[in-house]
Amino acid sequence: MAPKGDPKVHYWHVQRMAKSLGCDMAQAMSEGRLSSEDWVAMVERCRDCQSTCACRRWLRAAELEDAPREAAMPGCENALVFAHV
Template sequence: MHSTQTLKRHAGLVDAMAEAQGLDLEEQMLRGKLSFSELEDAVLACTGCAEPCQCEKWLNELDGKAAETPIYCRNASLFSDLKARS
């Protein structure tokens, strides 16, 4: 089981990566395009990533929005699907 600190870190990374893709996850949930369960799954998938430090660096160096996620992002397909549904 993951610590609260780990879950918070990865929840922040999921949110920041979504924002980098031009997505507002809260809005997606309010519109019924993202369920709470899907968001939980995204955070848990992120906790299994071997590159969280690289992800933080990529996000910090990003200037504006990104067309795609880094190749190692475990939630790339979720973000792509959400963009297609928007």
């Protein structure tokens, strides 16, 4: 088993992924669709991901686009959460 990634790095990966998908995580939390426990679990799943380098490339490309992407990067550990937020 590989060591977990840096929590700060993966916090920002989750934030950037949400933004690239047009997900407003703060609004989802304020509306009760996402709890603080859900948020922590998302960061923890991201920390366990073995595709960090591919994710960074995907995020960079997504940030260069003008419109939100329709789906998270293939293999994203949080894709199902993003799809329902």
